[in-house]
Amino acid sequence: MRKRQVQLIVVCEDDEHYxxxxxxxxxxxxxxxxxxxxxxxxxxxxxxxxxxxxLEVRAARKYCRMNQSETYGLIILIDQxxxxxxxxxxxxxxxxxNAGFAARSNSDPFAIFVxxxxxxxxxxxxxxxxxxxxxEEDYCKHQYGIEHPSYGKAGQAFASYDPGANCPLPSLRKxxxxxxxxxxx
Amino acid sequence: xxxxxxADNYKCLVNFECQFDxxxxxxxVNGSGKSTVFDALRDIRDFVTGKSPIGLFKDSTLTRxxxxxxxTFELDVEGNGGLYRYRLEIEHERGEDKQxxxxxxxLYDGQPLYRSELGEAHLYHDDHKPGPDYPKxxxxxxxxxxxxxxxxxxxxxxxxxxxxxxxxxxIEPVGxxxxxxxxxxxxxxxxxxxxxxxxHLIQSEPQAMISLFDALKDLYEGFGDLRxxxxxxxxxxxxxxxxxxxxxxxxxxxxLSFGELSDGERALIVxxxxxxxxxxxxxxxxxxxxxxxxxxxxxxxxxxxLREKIEAGDAQALxxxxxxxxxxxxxxxxxxxxxxxxxGPTRVRRFEAEGGEECLAPSEIVARGWE
Numbered sequence: 001m002r003k004r005q006v007q008l009i010v011v012c013e014d015d016e017h018y019x020x021x022x023x024x025x026x027x028x029x030x031x032x033x034x035x036x037x038x039x040x041x042x043x044x045x046x047x048x049x050x051x052x053x054x055l056e057v058r059a060a061r062k063y064c065r066m067n068q069s070e071t072y073g074l075i076i077l078i079d080q081x082x083x084x085x086x087x088x089x090x091x092x093x094x095x096x097x098n099a100g101f102a103a104r105s106n107s108d109p110f111a112i113f114v115x116x117x118x119x120x121x122x123x124x125x126x127x128x129x130x131x132x133x134x135x136e137e138d139y140c141k142h143q144y145g146i147e148h149p150s151y152g153k154a155g156q157a158f159a160s161y162d163p164g165a166n167c168p169l170p171s172l173r174k175x176x177x178x179x180x181x182x183x184x185x
Numbered sequence: 186x187x188x189x190x191x192a193d194n195y196k197c198l199v200n201f202e203c204q205f206d207x208x209x210x211x212x213x214v215n216g217s218g219k220s221t222v223f224d225a226l227r228d229i230r231d232f233v234t235g236k237s238p239i240g241l242f243k244d245s246t247l248t249r250x251x252x253x254x255x256x257t258f259e260l261d262v263e264g265n266g267g268l269y270r271y272r273l274e275i276e277h278e279r280g281e282d283k284q285x286x287x288x289x290x291x292l293y294d295g296q297p298l299y300r301s302e303l304g305e306a307h308l309y310h311d312d313h314k315p316g317p318d319y320p321k322x323x324x325x326x327x328x329x330x331x332x333x334x335x336x337x338x339x340x341x342x343x344x345x346x347x348x349x350x351x352x353x354x355x356i357e358p359v360g361x362x363x364x365x366x367x368x369x370x371x372x373x374x375x376x377x378x379x380x381x382x383x384x385h386l387i388q389s390e391p392q393a394m395i396s397l398f399d400a401l402k403d404l405y406e407g408f409g410d411l412r413x414x415x416x417x418x419x420x421x422x423x424x425x426x427x428x429x430x431x432x433x434x435x436x437x438x439x440x441l442s443f444g445e446l447s448d449g450e451r452a453l454i455v456x457x458x459x460x461x462x463x464x465x466x467x468x469x470x471x472x473x474x475x476x477x478x479x480x481x482x483x484x485x486x487x488x489x490x491l492r493e494k495i496e497a498g499d500a501q502a503l504x505x506x507x508x509x510x511x512x513x514x515x516x517x518x519x520x521x522x523x524x525x526x527x528x529g530p531t532r533v534r535r536f537e538a539e540g541g542e543e544c545l546a547p548s549e550i551v552a553r554g555w556e
Contacts, residue, residue: 005554036553059545063555 007034008182009060011052012077013045016141016151020119021075023155030185046085049078053092054099057110061101064109073109073182080116080171082136088114111181116171120146123154125169126161133168186501187226187351187469188268191259194248196221199530203521208495210515210536211505212551213523218531219505220355222523223471227353227374229258229273234348235329239284242275248530254279255287264467265342267294273326285323291340298340301327310336346467354459355473358451363444364422376455380423380443383458384413393461400457400490404483405450409438425454452478456487463491463500470501476508484510509548516547522556 008030010021018037025035038056040048056074064072078088089112093103104110115122120139123146125131133139139146163173187205192198197218211219228246231237242256254277262269274288291299296313299306304323308316308331316336321327333341348371357375368388369381376382387394394411401408409426416422424440431437443451456475462468476484488511495502504511512520520536536556538547550556 006552009553055545059555 005034006036007071007185008073008075009036009038009056010075010077011038011049011056012075013040013049013079015039016148017077017119019148019151020123020155020158021077023152023157024159025155026152027156027159028182028185046078049076050092050095054095054101057096057101057104057108058099060110061108071183073111075182076110076112077119078112078114079118080114081118088112109181109183111178113175113178114171115175116169119151120144121169122158122172122175123150125172126154126157129157129161135169135171186263186467186499187260187503188263189259189261190222190226191257192222192225193255193257194251194253195225195242195246195256195258196248197525197531198222198225199248199251201531201533203533205501205503206519207500208492208502208515209504209519209521210511211503211521211523212507212512212516212536212556216528217523217525219523220473221531223353223355223473223503223505225258226260226351226471229260229271230347230351230353232273233271233326233328233344235326239275239286239324240282242277242284244277244279244282244284247277247279262343262346264346265339267339269293269298269343270295271343286326289327291328291343293339298337298343299327299331308337311339312336350465350468351471352459352462352469353471353473356452356455356475356477358448358455358478361443361451361455363442364416364420366420379451379455379458380413380421383411383423384421386458386461387413390461393464397458397461400460401454404453404457407436411454412440414440425450449478449480449483453483453487457490460487460490460494463494463502464498466499468500469503471503473505474507475504476506476511481510484508485514488514509546509552512548512551513546516551516556520547520556 008025010018012018012021018039022032025032038052053076060072060074080088092112096103116135117138120141121133121135124139124144125133127150161176163176167173186207189202189204191202193200198221203222213219228241232239232241247256256275256277258273260271262271270292272288272290275284276287277284286301287303289301297309299308301321304321305318306321306327307318310316328344331337331340331344352372353374354372355375357377360375360377361379362377363380365378365381365384367381368385369378370385372378372382398410405427407428409428412424412426413421414424423443425443425446426438426440428436428438459470463470491502516536517538522534522536523531525531538550538556
């Protein structure tokens with residue numbers, strides 16, 4: 001059997017995040033044999049993702065340097081939650097700096113998706129792109145009937161989603177820019 | 186202890202060479218040739234001990250993409266105060282599935298002890314002066330026919346090492362029989378004859394078996410001992426005595442047949458028994474996936490015990506595993522990575538990874554194919 005090198009690492013807060021990421025990756029025709037996940041166990045998921053981000057960036061930079069790899073990518077999924085939480089992008093750069101590493105550069109293949117208020121906000125919108133949504137609203141999955149398969153379907157929709165001029169979610173628009181950082185399968 | 190192995194034109198081993206330490210973890214993707222190395226060791230042992238003739242090395246053991254008819258093995262074995270080199274060259278008649286020993290040779294610190302070539306054997310004394318020459322059957326190893334004499338102790342040591350000290354095992358608890366007729370002085374590859382072997386051990390190593398009970402008491406709550414009960418002429422049935430609390434403060438000992446234990450429990454009893462083999466100096470224990478069937482919490486205590494015994498004694502353990510517990514514990518210090526490029530020959534290299542909390546775990550590096 002041929003040795004298979006993992007191409008993408010997905011670090012996320014929970015199973016719902018990972019389903020969303022898998023939906024996106026399948027739609028983009030990535031083989032899930034080449035994807036490795038790091039999903040937070042129960043507890044403080046945000047802190048887990050932050051810690052893993054530093055560890056993964058360190059490993060990725062070393063791996064890419066050693067192997068001159070252009071096919072490696074890191075995907076981070078972390079909810080912004082409310083405005084009371086610090087900005088996730090700023091926070092993650094600070095984590096890298098505190099650990100003695102350079103902040104994410106434009107050429108780093110690290111895509112950071114930060115749904116606001118949370119991934120359910122994106123799911124609710126992506127499953128019906130015409131639907132009006134608000135980043136401050138909590139689209140609680142139980143209240144809004146978001147079942148587990150919806151996350152994968154929303155991830156697939158995200159793969160071809162064009163934010164255009166009328167996207168009501170700035171975090172989703174930013175997410176579409178982040179997609180460009182992920183290398184082709 | 187095996188210090189080096191060379192194999193050529195045997196399955197996926199082509200011009201293959203590997204150095205071994207006192208303890209090694211052999212890693213690699215499925216089909217990378219890990220078990221093939223153990224297969225080769227087992228075949229050499231069975232040939233050298235006279236258990237199997239040369240036909241053991243069937244045509245099907247030749248490397249599929251090679252056209253050559255010569256198969257070669259070399260084994261460097263450290264022990265008895267020196268370094269032995271055993272070399273075996275087998276000539277195959279392809280299509281006919283016929284084989285003959287082209288060369289069989291034993292050196293000790295580079296000096297000859299035995300050499301047979303195309304049916305002519307030359308024996309050397311312990312001081313390496315030439316001994317008798319005689320004709321030899323080229324379908325068999327010459328070593329089993331050498332009787333022990335005061336002037337051939339060196340080669341006798343190697344014979345004994347192959348027979349008594351080299352174990353190549355893959356425990357299959359599902360197939361282990363709960364009763365066995367007679368004693369077994371050797372463990373079968375899959376340990377199916379464990380009960381017969383245990384019967385042999387309890388006769389020859391009674392003290393060691395008492396220590397085994399102590400280890401098993403740590404492992405199983407209420408464990409008492411292992412007992413062999415007669416079940417017909419010369420047949421013994423293995424039972425584990427387990428204490429069960431009947432009422433508060435009152436315990437009743439119940440004999441459970443070895444067959445009534447779970448697969449994992451049976452595998453653990455075999456694994457802990459094997460720990461007593463490595464107390465024996467010069468033992469080389471080759472174990473293919475010892476973690477199979479074992480609860481996660483049980484793997485590391487066994488591994489730590491094995492390593493302690495190896496470090497304290499004069500034995501060797503070569504383990505094959507894909508398990509994260511073994512990889513994280515052993516790979517950084519003694520991991521060997523087997524790999525094949527486009528299904529070509531097996532190559533081996535040392536596992537290298539950084540340590541420290543801020544780094545990925547070795548098993549995670551392996552899972553990503555980054556090792």
